[in-house]
Amino acid sequence: MSITSEEYADRRRATQEVLREQGFDAVLAFSDYKIYANVRYLTSYYIRFAGYEHTADGYYVFGHCACLMGAHDGDEPVLRTDQTWDVLRAKEMSVYPDADGTPRLGRELGELIAKRGYKRVAIDNWFIFPARDYLDMVAAAPGVEFVGSTLLSDVRRVKSPAEIALLRRAEEIADAAVQAGMAAVRPGVTEYDVAMAAEIEMRRLGDMETAGSSIINAGVNSALGSAGPSRDHVISADEWAFFDCLPRYEGYCGDIARMRWAGDPNDLPAELEELHAVTVQMNRAVVAAVAPGVTPSELDRISKAVAAEHGLGALAIPLTGHATGLDIHDIPDYNGDDAPLLAGEVFTIEPCLLKAGVAGTRIEDVVLVTDDGCECLTTTSRGLFADSRPEPATPASAEAAQAHS
Numbered sequence: 001m002s003i004t005s006e007e008y009a010d011r012r013r014a015t016q017e018v019l020r021e022q023g024f025d026a027v028l029a030f031s032d033y034k035i036y037a038n039v040r041y042l043t044s045y046y047i048r049f050a051g052y053e054h055t056a057d058g059y060y061v062f063g064h065c066a067c068l069m070g071a072h073d074g075d076e077p078v079l080r081t082d083q084t085w086d087v088l089r090a091k092e093m094s095v096y097p098d099a100d101g102t103p104r105l106g107r108e109l110g111e112l113i114a115k116r117g118y119k120r121v122a123i124d125n126w127f128i129f130p131a132r133d134y135l136d137m138v139a140a141a142p143g144v145e146f147v148g149s150t151l152l153s154d155v156r157r158v159k160s161p162a163e164i165a166l167l168r169r170a171e172e173i174a175d176a177a178v179q180a181g182m183a184a185v186r187p188g189v190t191e192y193d194v195a196m197a198a199e200i201e202m203r204r205l206g207d208m209e210t211a212g213s214s215i216i217n218a219g220v221n222s223a224l225g226s227a228g229p230s231r232d233h234v235i236s237a238d239e240w241a242f243f244d245c246l247p248r249y250e251g252y253c254g255d256i257a258r259m260r261w262a263g264d265p266n267d268l269p270a271e272l273e274e275l276h277a278v279t280v281q282m283n284r285a286v287v288a289a290v291a292p293g294v295t296p297s298e299l300d301r302i303s304k305a306v307a308a309e310h311g312l313g314a315l316a317i318p319l320t321g322h323a324t325g326l327d328i329h330d331i332p333d334y335n336g337d338d339a340p341l342l343a344g345e346v347f348t349i350e351p352c353l354l355k356a357g358v359a360g361t362r363i364e365d366v367v368l369v370t371d372d373g374c375e376c377l378t379t380t381s382r383g384l385f386a387d388s389r390p391e392p393a394t395p396a397s398a399e400a401a402q403a404h405s
Contacts, residue, residue, distance in 0.1 A: 106133025110140025170254030237263030
C-alpha cells in the first residue's frame with residue numbers, strides 16, 4: 001500500500017501548478033513532530049522527537065523540518081531537518097536527494113532562498129514556524145516576501161486512490177481497536193485496563209506510533225471530553241466507557257469514537273439513554289447530508305439542530321468533525337468553513353455532548369466523500385451494549401434536521 005515514486009512526482013506537479021497560479025516562486029512546507037503532514041506528503045520524511053539540544057550558539061528546541069519546493073522543475077526540492085543526529089534517516093527516507101540537517105534551519109533556508117533568487121515564498125504551517133528561525137530566514141533573504149498560506153494543505157484535501165486505500169486500512173484498525181476496548185469493559189476494571197486493550201490492538205495491527213493520545217474514560221470522567229485513562233478509576237455497573245481511538249497505518253490516521261455500558265442494559269438511566277441516542281441521531285443526520293457541494297458549516301448546523309431539537313443544544317461542543325489524513329486534525333474543520341466539499345475528501349463526523357458532573361458522549365465515524373454522497377469507512381455498531389440489540393432509532397431526515405438550523 002506504500003505511496004509510489006510516481007505519486008510523489010504527481011504531488012510535486014500539483015503543488016507547482018498551484019504555486020504558479022497563485023504567483024509564488026516557491027513554497028516552504030513546514031512540519032514539526034506533531035503536525036507533520038506537509039513535509040511527509042512531499043518527501044516521505046517526518047520528525048519523531050522534540051526537545052533541547054546544545055550547540056555552539058547555546059540551546060535550541062529541535063523538532064522541526066521543512067521542504068523548500070520551487071514553482072518550476074529547474075530547482076530540485078530540498079529537505080532540511082533541525083535534528084542533526086537524524087540526518088541518515090532523513091537521507092534514507094526522502095524521495096529527494098538533497099536532504100540534510102542543520103541547527104539553524106531558518107538561516108540555511110533563507111540563504112538558499114536568496115541564492116535561488118526567489119522573491120515571493122509561501123510558508124505552509126506558518127502558524128507553528130519558530131520565531132528564531134523566521135527571523136534568521138528574513139535576515140538571510142532580505143527583500144523576499146514571505147506569505148502565510150494553507151496552499152499545500154489545500155492540495156492535500158482530495159485523497160488519491162492510494163491514500164484512500166491506506167485510510168480504509170487505518171479505519172479497519174480503528175474498528176478493531178475500539179471493539180477490543182469495548183470487549184474489556186465490565187464492572188471492576190479500571191479505565192487504564194480497557195484503554196490498554198485498545199492501545200495494544202492499534203499497535204499490533206498498525207504503526208507503533210499512533211495518530212494521537214487516545215481519549216478513553218468512564219462515568220463522570222467521560223464528561224471531560226478529552227481526558228486520558230485513569231489507573232485509579234474503577235468502572236462500576238452504572239457507568240459507560242467512552243472510547244476515542246486514533247491508530248495510524250503507514251502514516252495515515254484512523255479515528256473512531258464509541259461507548260459501551262458496563263452493567264445491565266435494563267439499568268441504563270433515562271438521562272444517559274437520551275444523551276447517547278441524541279448523539280447517534282446527530283451523527284446519522286450529518287452522514288445522510290454529506291455530498292459534494294455541501295459545506296462543513298452546513299453539516300455543523302445540521303448536527304447542532306438535532307441537539308437543539310431535543311433541548312440539548314447547550315451541551316454540544318463546537319467540534320463536529322475535521323479532515324484526516326497524514327495529520328489527525330486537518331483542513332477542513334467544520335467551524336465556519338464554507339468551502340464546498342469535494343469528492344475524495346476524508347473527514348470525521350463526531351458530535352459530542354458533555355454534561356458536566358454527569359457524563360459525556362461522542363459517536364465518531366470517518367467518511368469518504370463520493371460523487372453522489374459519502375461512504376462510511378467505520379463499521380462498528382454505534383450501540384451501547386455488547387448484545388445484538390439494535391442501535392438507537394434513526395432520526396428524522398437530514399432535511400428535517402436542517403430545517404431546525
